[in-house]
Amino acid sequence: MNAVVKRVARSTPAVDSxxxxxxxxxxxxxxxxxxxxxxLVTPFDRGSHHDMDAGTFLRSLFALRHYFIAVADAGASAxxxxxxxxxxxxxxxxxxxxxxxxxxxxxAIFSLGLLVAASAACWGRAGRVAAAExxxxxxxxxxxELADAPLDANxxxxxxxxxxxxxxxxxxxxxGYPLLREVALPALRHALASGLPREAAMCQxxxxxxxxxxxxxxxHRGGADGLRWAQRQARTFLDAGGTFAxxxxxxxxxIGDGFVMRRLSPGGSADLLACSVFxxxxxxx
Numbered sequence: 001m002n003a004v005v006k007r008v009a010r011s012t013p014a015v016d017s018x019x020x021x022x023x024x025x026x027x028x029x030x031x032x033x034x035x036x037x038x039x040l041v042t043p044f045d046r047g048s049h050h051d052m053d054a055g056t057f058l059r060s061l062f063a064l065r066h067y068f069i070a071v072a073d074a075g076a077s078a079x080x081x082x083x084x085x086x087x088x089x090x091x092x093x094x095x096x097x098x099x100x101x102x103x104x105x106x107x108a109i110f111s112l113g114l115l116v117a118a119s120a121a122c123w124g125r126a127g128r129v130a131a132a133e134x135x136x137x138x139x140x141x142x143x144x145e146l147a148d149a150p151l152d153a154n155x156x157x158x159x160x161x162x163x164x165x166x167x168x169x170x171x172x173x174x175x176g177y178p179l180l181r182e183v184a185l186p187a188l189r190h191a192l193a194s195g196l197p198r199e200a201a202m203c204q205x206x207x208x209x210x211x212x213x214x215x216x217x218x219x220h221r222g223g224a225d226g227l228r229w230a231q232r233q234a235r236t237f238l239d240a241g242g243t244f245a246x247x248x249x250x251x252x253x254x255i256g257d258g259f260v261m262r263r264l265s266p267g268g269s270a271d272l273l274a275c276s277v278f279x280x281x282x283x284x285x
Contacts, residue, residue, distance in 0.1 A: 031270055
């Protein structure tokens with residue numbers, strides 16, 4: 001009996017934390033490489049940002065390469081939330097050191113870090129990779145700890161959150177990321193299943209997110225008027241066929257010119273896009 005139990009235990013696949021870490025970095029790199037992208041940094045331009053370019057993001061990604069492996073290990077071993085939080089704080093310090101104090105990936109450290117840990121937790125429990133939606137729901141296990149964790153009230157995002165009375169990424173996480181489950185993942189799956197190239201599918205998903213997300217980066221930079229303007233532009237793009245339309249790249253570049261003129265950057269939506277790319281990739285054993 002004991003021999004049988006041991007054989008069964010050995011047959012359960014171990015969580016591949018290194019793979020999850022690589023996929024997390026790859027998803028962030030895919031978001032960075034995507035173009036055109038309204039107001040956001042690409043390999044070809046700075047978007048609405050005067051203090052960062054693609055090189056800044058690449059240095060940040062290099063600094064974060066061990067972080068996602070560490071949170072995957074923590075998730076697989078059912079480590080307490082405080083362990084995840086400590087890894088996140090250390091990752092933010094590494095990021096800021098690599099970028100000379102510029103915030104490139106704070107949102108991704110939070111959301112993608114939680115999702116990597118949740119993916120590892122699901123994998124460790126079931127012995128196989130989990131569906132993207134299940135991974136999102138797994139984050140709810142830390143809802144109480146998320147509610148109790150301290151906030152930086154002086155950060156631009158938190159100031160915008162308080163001023164405009166909207167929910168932020170913490171509430172999204174505690175609810176199992178409904179924006180990922182109900183908007184980003186369906187949009188990305190549909191676009192890919194319809195035969196769009198990955199870049200076009202990602203742009204379509206990004207615009208779906210901009211159209212409906214109360215993006216704290218947009219609120220910080222443009223207030224409620226800026227957010228509403230950005231959402232209208234995204235809806236106009238989608239109503240015209242989105243990336244299924246023949247001239248979608250030119251249309252998106254023109255929208256991007258308006259974002260840059262208004263100094264708008266939908267960084268929260270970009271983080272969710274990267275998360276959705278990771279979630280689909282981690283489904284593949």
